[in-house]
Amino acid sequence: MFTDYVLLMFTTAPRRAKAVFNVLRGRRTVSTLFAGLTYGCLDLLDGWHGVALDRFLVAADQLVKDELLTAPREGYLQLTPAGVRRQRELRQTRYWPTAWREFQTADVRRFTQVSRLALQVGSEAVHGQSRYYPVTTNPSIQIRVKKWFRPWAASELGPALYASLHAFLASLTVAQAEVFVRSLTGFEHPGQTDQQLATEQKRLPVEMLVMRKDLMCQWVRWLKAHPQDPLWPLLAPLVKTSAVSKSAQQTYAAFLQHGTLSEIATVRHLKLSTVREHLLEVAILTADFPFARLLSDAQCAQLATIFAADPNIADWQFSTAQAQAPDLDFFEFRLYQIMRCQHA
């Protein structure tokens, strides 16, 4: 059930429920990204794209009613002892994604649609079929696949697709490979639904949804490492160079060229606060952010002292820091929190 996956997002320490859900829904505000970083769930960013916040809230309410979660204060949720036990069981049984991080650096959803049609077109062509119901009637996807397909001779495309998919599927478990192949649509093979796959695999339909999204992410990761693959040209335009948004990347590039934040704001026609937000986004989403350019050793030492007794970085309050370091601004405080999370 969907609620199982919601329960798996919580711990015995209180978490801001909406922030957790917004990470899953792919909301990219700095406050959401920061929550994802401190709660250790950034890998799942955008994994439940398109799912309404209400659906998460309803699931959370149910878990509270079932006494698996409790709300220690408004907006926060944590596991109850029964929740801890249930979560332990779920961790043993429910399929858990391993490659959802790919959602950040590729348009996996678009690739899912494009590749479904491409594999169908390839499979039908191999068997000399031109009369079939396409899996999608979306014109832009049809055009994309048509361009990819045109230069291929069917006699070469089929074996090339077989070899490519075989190589990728051999890297998975047997169950994963079976789910991937049985869900495909092609010649005399409409493909199985999540419900049908779940029955066969003795899992829940929602697990098949999670698994299939994960398999798609794993496939994307595999294709990135195999740019000679016949399907790579369909993925290439959907790959991003970084998880960071384009605008924040431009701000960061200017920052690396040693501009001051005010100069960057002027050159890029942005507010100073936006420049700061961009840099926080970069600091959260990249591993090698040069914190030392914005935080002095003295500031770091002072903040380390202030919060020495509190290891839970997400709980630190700016007001606590400001009381002892009145010159400190929120940007520096948040940056220090991010640095501590990254270098923990």
Added chain:
Amino acid sequence: MPKTWTKAELRQLLKRKYGFDQFRPGQLPVIQDLLAGQDVLAVLPTGTGKSLIYQFVGTVLPGIVVVVSPLISLMQDQVARLNYQGEKAVAALTSQVDYGARLRLLGQLNRLKFLFVSPEMLGQPAVLSALRATPISLLVIDEAHCISTWGPDFRPDYRDLGHLRHQLGDPRTLMLTATATEQVQHDIVSLLAVPTAHRVIYSVDRPNIYLSVAQLESEAAKRERLRQLLTTVTGPSIVYFSSKRQTELITDWLQTETTLRVAAYHAGLTAEDRYKVQQQFMAGDLDVICATSAFGMGINKGDIRMVIHYHLPTTLADYVQEIGRAGRDGQQAVAVILYVPGDENLVRNLNALTAATPSEIEQSYQRYQAQPNRTVDSEMERVLTAYWQRGATVAAVTTQFANRQLAKERELQSLLQYVTTKDCRRALLLAHFKEQAPQHTASCCQLPGEPLPVKALGLDRAQDVKLAPPSGWEPTLAKLFLPNS
């Protein structure tokens, strides 16, 4: 001066383009009328190949065929079907097409031969102005009965179609439906403002579909009867339900209780799963589909042998549409309603969802007056707001809603008469559409106390298909992508 086509020429084209030797009943006169420049209201029974009519006219006349269609899934099916037939210059303009692709599509309308749109999409200024700049060979209002049945209290944009048609320059228009009472025909023609349209009306009767009703005492008895029917009458079968939840519950139950290959189909499934279930059914990989009415409008499977209504349909017209998915190959088929007294309340509850009391209508109007651009938070408010935006008065809307609810109750009473009648059901059904019934025979319908003559109809079920265990991923992959494997 438009070219005059002889029957022989039209038949030749039919053979060359579609591979058929003969037109099906109704197709030829409608095509002839349209080619002669007439607007046509065509009421043709389900399974007569209505879409061939506009495809045919589209290939003959220059310009684009614009098909107004009620459901996204239906449009996608129609586009997929045209793709299947080799027609590439076809697209559906729906909310599921992203903004950029939509703009590209509108910029290249002259490259398209067929465009499917909803009434709501057609009313958008960008769509309307792009279409005004494109020669339209034919405007098709598919499922035209929706103008009358959905327009008043569910999809108000349906009532704007006459105005939109006029803005498009009053193109030649084909109104298509499988069922329309005289009142519905009148609504269609008057709301579209095509008073001179030729009416080509064929009987709704499908003599090869045996009509049956099982009156049962309880829900448990109903389930048991369903199981018994599905395991003794030959399939493939469709079972219709009025809710997604019931569709899934009974699917699970049948999967546990029988060896039948069963799948659920409803609007809550993803587009991918809907496609797969539909294609599995078409390919004969499923024995039974448990569905809401979302299933079937675009389905063209000839060998469906049984349609069961686990819950009552909302009207006799809907019933005729839904059972019309059976026996399209002309072979014997059967339609069964499973009825437990009180089931009609479910229909009343559904009808009530689109009802609004005079005070609700008045309050909605006041809210609109106070804040015309507010966000509407309910389906009813959206419908009512559409009326206020069109300048309707509270009195007119109140009357409209009251009349619609009365009409729905009358429709329900007609349906109940059909369910509970002690006489020939076909006669009653046809009388509803002002048609004469043929002589009652043993293969016509089930009278009270009579058993369902499964054997006599030649519908007794053969042995279940023995399923081979699923093969591993490698052989399946090879079958998909390696020739001769």
